Amino acid sequence: MGIFSKFKDNYEKNLVIEILNDQFKRIESLGLLTFNHKKLSVELVEKLWNESASYLNGSIHKRPARIVFSIAALSNGLECLAEDDVQNQKAFLVLLRDLFAEVDVNRNQYGIKAVDVELLEIASKIYVEFSQDLSSEKSVSEQVSLESYQTWDEWYAVFQAEAAFHFEQLGKFNCLEYMDKSPLQRAYEDNVDPKPLAKVFAENTNFETVLKNSV
Structure with missing residues (x-):
């Protein structure tokens, strides 16, 4: 069972990595993101997994929706950016705003569960905090x-x-x-x-x- 569980973990992580990579590519033309989006997608997913595996691997409750996993990884990464890195902060905020909107519109489609709600609440607080900081300071x-x-x-x-x-x-x-x-x-x-x-x-x-x- 351990082998199959690890396979499932890697499968889920890879799907979320692809979601993030596609999102970063979508805003590439804006010139906001200064990181390699493929490498960044992997790092964001692995970082969140290492910190919060119990929320993500189904050991305590059902696994979160992949789009929620993506939002959680983005918000977690947003907190780790340098305070004066306004350019990348905006890139993350643009994507978080759009992903929040997608979940809100298609909530039933994603089968939002209790774990999703908890992760979304955490991500939302981070999003609001950084949005307010950017709006109150000169870029x-x-x-x-x-x-x-x-x-x-x-x-x-x-x-x-x-x-x-x-x-x-x-x-x-x-x-x-x-x-x-x-x-x-x-x-x-x-x-x-x-x-x-x-x-x-x-x-x-x-x-x-x-x-x-x-x-």
Whole structure:
């Protein structure tokens, strides 16, 4: 039984590693994550497993849903990032926000159990804490003068990353690729700070209309 249990453990861990890897690849274009996403996915899963195996291996209760395992691994990793690592903190927060939304919408599909609820509560507290910290402090890019944006590409990368952080719906940031960027290019030429502009943009743009008009 021990051999089969270990096989099941490795099987579950590998599936969660793939979930995390796919999530990291999904936001790769934002330029937020500075780590190798495949290696990071393995490290996050193994770290959480080593610390909380009893929650994950079914020895005390049923195993958590894989998406909840993924959320727990991300939130646990978020706590381990350096305090001034705003860029990677935002990457983790973007993914946690989206995964929380997915669980909320499809709760019945994932068969959420007591262990899932407990892990989600822990992860949610971490998410809220870091979200509040980032909103109350200036990020690295906000501390740099606008003159530091030497090119449109640099300015737009900051705009894109900040907009993604404020989007409320899963995958909204992908819609930027369908939009006319000439107004943003004019903002860059006028030396407008991209971060507050991105927040307003994200909160007030109807992306369903953008996608419809792009077809």
